Amino acid sequence: MESLLGIIFHSIGGFSSGSFYMPFKKVKNWAWESYWLIGGFFSWLIVPPIAAYLTIPNFTEIIATAAPSVKALAFTMGLIWGIGGLTYGLGVRYLGMSLGNSITLGFCSAFGALIPPIYYNFNAVEGKESISDMFANSGGQMVLAGVLICIIGIAILGKAGMLKEKDFATGHEDKDKDFSLVKGLIIAIISGILSSFFNFGIEAAKPMANVANEAWKLANPNQGEFLFQNNVSYIVILWGGLTTNFIWCIYLNFKNKTFGNYTDTKTPISKNILFSAIAGTMWFLQFFFYGMGESKLGNGASSWILHMSTIILTANFWGFYLKEWTGVSKKTMRTFAWGIGLIMLSIVVVGIGNSL
Numbered sequence: 001m002e003s004l005l006g007i008i009f010h011s012i013g014g015f016s017s018g019s020f021y022m023p024f025k026k027v028k029n030w031a032w033e034s035y036w037l038i039g040g041f042f043s044w045l046i047v048p049p050i051a052a053y054l055t056i057p058n059f060t061e062i063i064a065t066a067a068p069s070v071k072a073l074a075f076t077m078g079l080i081w082g083i084g085g086l087t088y089g090l091g092v093r094y095l096g097m098s099l100g101n102s103i104t105l106g107f108c109s110a111f112g113a114l115i116p117p118i119y120y121n122f123n124a125v126e127g128k129e130s131i132s133d134m135f136a137n138s139g140g141q142m143v144l145a146g147v148l149i150c151i152i153g154i155a156i157l158g159k160a161g162m163l164k165e166k167d168f169a170t171g172h173e174d175k176d177k178d179f180s181l182v183k184g185l186i187i188a189i190i191s192g193i194l195s196s197f198f199n200f201g202i203e204a205a206k207p208m209a210n211v212a213n214e215a216w217k218l219a220n221p222n223q224g225e226f227l228f229q230n231n232v233s234y235i236v237i238l239w240g241g242l243t244t245n246f247i248w249c250i251y252l253n254f255k256n257k258t259f260g261n262y263t264d265t266k267t268p269i270s271k272n273i274l275f276s277a278i279a280g281t282m283w284f285l286q287f288f289f290y291g292m293g294e295s296k297l298g299n300g301a302s303s304w305i306l307h308m309s310t311i312i313l314t315a316n317f318w319g320f321y322l323k324e325w326t327g328v329s330k331k332t333m334r335t336f337a338w339g340i341g342l343i344m345l346s347i348v349v350v351g352i353g354n355s356l
Helices: 002-019 032-055 059-065 068-095 097-122 131-136 138-169 181-195 197-204 206-219 231-256 269-297 301-321 330-355
Strands: none
Touching: 002 269, 002 301, 032 059, 032 231, 032 269, 059 206, 059 231, 068 097, 068 181, 068 197, 068 206, 068 231, 097 131, 097 138, 097 181, 097 197, 097 301, 097 330, 131 138, 138 181, 138 330, 181 197, 197 206, 197 231, 206 231, 231 269, 269 301, 301 330
């Protein structure tokens, strides 16, 4: 039952993340950096403390009393993750919602799932599963098999991207004019690797989450683990993400002379802010529900790959809705379907492995 709840929570978070970019498409006559920054304020600065306030009454005290080294490392992981978030947008631009998300988040899921247990193999921490531990038991082997299946699925999706580029080069020049496989793949790989640092940030901030968890369990004996323990961790991690994105967006506002977007009465300012706020809130909700799923499954390979895989599936749903694959050959569609099918299979395999 705990594993099932974990999968459900991760699926809700994945759907929110895979859908968050859609409200941005309703923003009119604003530069990317303008609506990305407004959405970011909600994602990284406004909504996280509200969520923590509603779920962890003493969250400010937990942050204030946490060791400086814990906060510094969590913040640093957020900074690096923030770079991955910035390049994510470019990856989607050049590869589209479906392929861009699939490749970027596929790399993110693989790196985020494997690096922590490899780290714990060399720096053992009580209660944390190392890569050796995973190889030594059937459940861990099953999870690793799921990661491998996911990586194979990514490779097949890359092949589908090559076929799509070929299809669009002959007879479909009007389709997806921004599509660029080489640019998109390079950016997606960089983004996927750097985005996985959010998972490391959760590990770095775990001492703060543990304080919230223990306080809740003391007040609620025999009720299991605290669903919202990570909400206090997110605040510090997301400060790092906000710093990176704020600096870059302000730089682009200066460079592109787009500061006027925020006050330009010729644009629907209120609607643009509203849709940016919705997008930003949806972006944060992925972490809110990830924390709930993690409280049931732990922050190991299973949680991370389940979360990322559901984002990939949701993003591909929107990709079809936006008709990004209209006009491609049957061979391209079959290849794409195989890649998605393997990623879906990886979710099942990881779920089974986690329950063993």
